[in-house]
Amino acid sequence: MKVLFLLITVGHSLSDTFGFSVSRLDSPEQCQNRITHFKGYYVLGGEPAAIQCPTFSYLQMQYSDLSESSQDLVWSRNYSENFNVGEESRIQAKEDLLWFFPTKKEDTGTYSCILRNSSFCLEVTVHFNVMALTEVTLADIAYGQITVEQHSFQMNCPDMGAFTRTHTDVNLRWLKDGNLLSNDGKKYEVLDGSTHIHIKDVNKEDEGYYTCEYTFTHDNKEYSVSRIISLQVIAQEKRDHPIIVQPSHKTIAASIGSKLTIPCKVFTGFGGSNLIVWWLANGTYINEIFEDGRVTEGSFQETKESDGIYIEVTLFFENVSEEDFSTDFKCIASNDYGTEVLPTQIRQAASPFSWYLAAVPAILICLIVAIISICKYRKSSDKKQYSLAKY
Missing domain, CATH: 2.60.40.10 (Immunoglobulins)
Known part of the structure; x- marks a missing residue:
């Protein structure tokens, strides 16, 4: 609780004085306050994605609470690595979001959102995983939702706020186990202009994987983003089981x-x-x-x-x-x-220098091969010169 109290106190004190600009990290300086965000991102490769800076939630502040000035909201990757962020780049920083148009496998890594002024710095780290859709990864990518049988249920397409906040024409496609759902109002009713679908008279057969898809335009290019939902239906007699x-x-x-x-x-x-x-x-x-x-x-x-x-x-x-x-x-x-x-295991995040450690042996091997090749070439050259000298 001491951690939370500190951040709330600082958040209130900063709300009137702390403005910012968005940039990348050019000269990494370690913050005195560092937090690992428990919630990681698991996204599909080839789709657009957005990481929301969680720093504001720890300070109990909104992005809009900060006034415009020269202070920094800074993004870094793998703790210290610079990466290309800009209007013309595939990766773009806008307000409190880091956008990917679209994601690639190499985007997988650890991203840090750093909020600082002259006297305070808070760094919150999130883990971002770009995955291919397979049966193995389905459980990692899917969002769990729960309902009770013999009831109606309103399913939400999760984590879509970053995509829909600036769009009023929100129309989603809904699928179950890969099949397009019929919006006939009998079993399913898609609520136009929203990110919800209404499922009537839920039963065990309604369990499964649902997909919601949203198509939008960015910089005159069309993108589609999807979310996979794993619906669990609880029997009436177990409706109050934790x-x-x-x-x-x-x-x-x-x-x-x-x-x-x-x-x-x-x-x-x-x-x-x-x-x-x-x-x-x-x-x-x-x-x-x-x-x-x-x-x-x-x-x-x-x-x-x-x-x-x-x-x-x-x-x-x-x-x-x-x-x-x-x-x-x-x-x-x-x-x-x-x-x-529910057992929970904490593992050590990859070191920012882990790729150096992996690369060193390969570099040494290449260096040794190069030295041997140079030595052989020189010996061969010396022999040729000696033969020519004899004649």
């Missing part, structure tokens, strides 16, 4: 020394089930194993959404330590109807 929906990936990458927050978000139907949520580390309560307060557990936060009630308990890391990579973290949710456990 289901952990976040973290959506069981492995989270973080760098040593950075701050980290991992929310455990639990779907609990429509309430009234005495739900409790807690974290364990190697089978021990967080406050018992981390007596120094380096890792703490947040308080209950309840939110009501269209499909039911969610409870969230967040795990806060003041600074990630090497021991965390070998610690077995678990989020546990339990109520009157059952218990669910």
Whole structure:
């Protein structure tokens, strides 16, 4: 909680004085406040994508709260690597978004959004994964959504705000398991001008993978972006059984020394089930194993959404330590109807110098081969000159 309090306090103090411009990192200077964002991006190669700078959410601020001046919102890749960002580039920085038109496999990496003024600097890191669509990667790319059978359900096309915020003519194509859905109003009803589809009288057969596709024009070129949704239908008798929906990936990458927050978000139907949520580390309560307060557990936060009630308990890391990579973290949710456990593993993020380490052996081998070739050439040349001298 100390981490959150610090960022909220700083956020309020900056809201009136901190303006910015968008740029890339030219001379990397390490921020005194570094956070690894728990949510990674998993996107399809060849499609446009946008990374939203999460720094503002940690400061409880909006992009629009900042006044225009000479301060910087800076992007870097793989902690220190410069990359081409500009109006004419495939990668463009606009407001609080880093755009890719479109993504390529080599875009996979770690991106840092850095907000700084003369006295303060906050760096938030996100992991960006460009993937090909296969059966193996489908679970990583898909967004999970939950509903209860014998009810109507309004499915949302997730993470589309960056694409639709400047467009009023939002019309999506919806598919299930690769087949175009009929908008006849009987089973499915596509809500024009929105990112939703209405599914009537949900049953188990409605489970599966749904795809929503949006086509738009950017710089006189047409692009299509899609989202894949994995719909889980809960039987009536299990409607109040707890289901952990976040973290959506069981492995989270973080760098040593950075701050980290991992929310455990639990779907609990429509309430009234005495739900409790807690974290364990190697089978021990967080406050018992981390007596120094380096890792703490947040308080209950309840939110009501269209499909039911969610409870969230967040795990806060003041600074990630090497021991965390070998610690077995678990989020546990339990109520009157059952218990669910989600193991979570923290792995070390790739070092910004990892490609150097991989390249050094190859460079040495090439150097040795070149030296041997030069030596052989010189010996051969000397022999020829000696033969000519004899005649």
